[in-house]
Amino acid sequence: MSRLARMTNIEVAAILYEVADLLRIRGVRFKPRAYRRAAQAIETLPEDITDVYERGDLERIPGVGSSIAEKIREIIETGTLAYLETLRGELPAGVREITDLEGVGPKKALILNRELGIKSVDELEAAAEAGRIRNLPGFGAKTEENIKRSIQMSRAARERFLLGSILPVAKDIEERLSALETVQRVSLAGSIRRRRETVGDVDVLATSTRPEEVMDVFCSLPGVERVLAKGTTKSTVVLTTGVQVDLRVVEEDHFGSALQYFTGSKDHNIALRRLAIARNWRLNEYGLTDLATGEPVAGRDERGVYAALGLQYIDPELRENRGEVEAALEGRLPEIVGYDAVRGDLHVHTKWSEGAHTIPEMAAAAQALGYEYVAICDHSQTLQIAHGLSEREVADQLREIERVNRELDGFTVLSGTECNIDMEGNPDLADSILKDLDVVVASVHSGFKQSEKEMTERVITAMHNDHVDIIGHPTGRLIQKRAPYRIDLPAVFAAAADLGVLLEINAFPTRLDLSDVNCFKAREHGVRFSLGSDAHARENLRYMELGIATARRGWLEAKDVVNTLPLKELLAALRS
16 A cells, blocks of 8 residues: 555545535535535544545445545545645635635625635735725625624634644543653643633643653654654644644652643632732742742642642633632532533434434434433424424424334433524424424524524523423524624523523534533523534534533533433423
């Protein structure tokens, strides 16, 4: 076999995503969705795409037919794709870059290029600032302002990476280093350990008897594109994904204090240092030291640092200086929901709509994760782009779920839907259909430009439907791509608490909606929550970890999240 390009899953997926985008811009139907589905499946594969290629199993990947498989082979063997280069050459310069902006679709991008000669985001920004866009047909002053905001959001996004994209890569680095015989302890630190929804870089700490060997391994790991610095105690590399990774090897006696220090956040650390100063102690990455005697107080163990300062241990997800230090001093920190506390997934899709796998396949994957149940919530009829189910098809699916459940042992598939909330706040399925389902998720998928008053009334109206259990991804945001729609969240929180409707924490990496901050606020209103991966393939079920991290950052306990309940209690809670 010829030497392979050794492309990572993310790199292969990125090429297929770009093909999908370019086909969409050209107005091609169906194919963009096929490429996007294949890219998503590869991005979430639990193994290296090159290993799948070498086994000859590319066509066994969901959504990968013979044509796309052949293109993946070309990517793996050469590192490039001729088809992509052809598509790039057929578009006017800069058009794809412009269509990446929220609110600038293919038609608008082509008009901007044709009428104003715009070939880059910088040129687009200059045209918007000069007021040259508002007079184009189909644009206007409001569109011009929205373009300015989209450009600002896009520029901010370039500096950070989605947690869901980077966390698997960071964990792989952590596991590879921990497997070395010369490494005693290793841990992620920084914002990725706090599980922020986006991260700027990755920090790793380790202890070792032979740090030089650890640095040699680190700088030659798969996926390292270039080495920025290499020393005996600190090295910095940049991965092919563009993310920077820093490794520090510290002394064993300082590991706990270094882990606390480099985990952050900055404001959290400042609050801790104030407590140390009040005791005439110094706190830094080398330990907690009594300034009067020069003796170490704590440092080997992170929990010991917090205990010495008179604090409950503060989990990394809470370390944002949002009152956690004061709560820890008073012993009133919540016992935040554990990563192993969720008993089932309340929002997954299947082949019935736009998913990649069948109901039995999704059920088997969920059961393999140790779940007790999974809710099948395929899209409903008005979301045609996602092949939403008609009322007849929902009834047919319900019968299939009943059949599947008869064949399962110790696991239950719940019948459900993710129905669309129309402009007036009505679910797009009849009550006669909804009443027979175990789980009804109602979501806004269109009409994002409604006023705050209209959107708030729309969502609260949906909550008043007796059969709606959950409001899905309640603000509609897509991280780094689409801002939340305008909605009065305090009013929504109050209504949800009053009506007993759950608010979803959607765990899909681009959503994480509700956000951690909004979870915290909703919790204060007495809202309860559901967690759903929004999985479109069985590999996506693992996104649940991101949703749990969001719940933890929002100070939620297991009692706040309905799918920490066993099945019988869950069904009772939904019926109530």
